[in-house]
Amino acid sequence: MLSTYGILLKFYAIFFLYSYNLSVDSAVSVEENYYNGFSLLYNNGNHEAFSTVLEKDMYxxxxxxxxxxxxxxxxxxxxxxxxxxxxxxxxxxxxxxxxxxxxxxxxxxxxxxxxxxxxxxxxxxxxxxxxxxxxxxxxxxxxxxxGNCNNCFNWTDDKPVIKNDINHFIKLFNDTMNCFSNNYDPESNNTVCEKCMQFYLQLDSFYATLSTDSIGVDSVCMDIVDSMNATRSIWSKTFNCCKLRRTPEIVFLCSAGVISLLPLIFYISVRYCGPIRDLPQVLKQSRIKQTILRSINSRED
Structure with missing residues (x-):
């Protein structure tokens, strides 16, 4: 029984090794034929024919x-x-x-x-x-x-024409830049700030009318937004012209502070001033007098 079982094991082992070698040889043969085929195709100049086939399929x-x-x-x-x-x-x-x-x-x-x-x-x-x-x-x-670029133009028959308000902004922008260039003094910015203030304010005010919000990101094309941002940066950071507006702002802030303190001052004066401080005692005495008078009147009745 054991000998028969051993013979069967040897048979299956030999069969497995034979099948494995056959599959490996077949795979190598297929791979060699695959590469040899392409090698023959290109070495024999048949790549032109292959390209023609691809081109025909493409078209x-x-x-x-x-x-x-x-x-x-x-x-x-x-x-x-x-x-x-x-x-x-x-x-x-x-x-x-x-x-x-x-x-x-x-x-x-x-x-x-x-x-x-x-x-x-x-x-x-x-x-x-x-x-x-x-x-x-x-x-x-x-x-x-x-960039909202379509909003820069009026589209008539698919031909873009720059809008009138965009042209007007460009004119104001160029006027402002020319003023900056003509009046810039490296030693002092007071001249450019004073002479170009009106140009800058006109440009800034007109820009605010182009959009429903103060930033302009909802509808204004990016060329205009970037031009305005650059102008504001030059005005405030490069020329430091915003200092001319500090005095009115300080006056406004001081006035707002005083108005805010008025209720507190009134409360303190009511709480601690002499005549007003004695008011609770006076009210107390008047209540006592009213009580006495009521009792006397009730006895007389």
Missing amino acids: SYPKECYEILESFSQSASNLTMCSIINARPVRLCEKCVDHYVCFHNKYQELLKTVVNGTSCRSVFMSHDRLNVVLQYHDSISAVWEK
């Missing part, structure tokens, strides 16, 4: 769609480069509007074009989780929209 969709895609990718590249170059100071809306119009139009063309019943949109979108075309369009557009 199984309408070639016009790929031409639009190339134009869209170029417009996206131009807008991205323009945005980065005009990051500081922010002139994105002003300098890159033409690139944005081209980018927007090419994307719309890609969405709407249909060639022989095939939509270009169906070719390039929603085929995989990357969705590259849509993702890049949304990310690039997000920069433009976050």
Whole structure:
């Protein structure tokens, strides 16, 4: 019985080793054939034929769609480069509007074009989780929209025209900057502060009318916001012109402090002044007299 069992074990061991060697040899053979095949393909110059096959498969969709895609990718590249170059100071809306119009139009063309019943949109979108075309369009557009750049322009027939109030702000801004430049004195800022005060106040007041909030982040395009922030920084930090407004502010604060102390002063005077201090005793005596008079009147009755 034991000998029979040993014979079976030897048989299974030999069968296992044979099967393993066969599978390894097959895997090596397949791998060698795989690489040899590609080696022969490129060494024999057949890579051109292979590229032709790929190109034919690529253009199984309408070639016009790929031409639009190339134009869209170029417009996206131009807008991205323009945005980065005009990051500081922010002139994105002003300098890159033409690139944005081209980018927007090419994307719309890609969405709407249909060639022989095939939509270009169906070719390039929603085929995989990357969705590259849509993702890049949304990310690039997000920069433009976050800067409220569309609010700098009136859009007529998709052609941007700068709004009148934006032009007026630009004029006031340029006048203020020219005043700063013409009156700046490195030794003393009093001249530029006095002579440019009116220009600065006009600019600041007009900027406040462009938005419903004091910051302007809700609707004012970023070019204007950045220009105003830069002007305020120069006025207050570089020229230190805000010191001219300190005297009125001090007077106001002192007046507010005195008015706030009046109730406290009144309370102290009522609590500790002589005649007023004796008032409780007087009231007490008057109550006693009233009690005596009432008792006398009740007896007479």
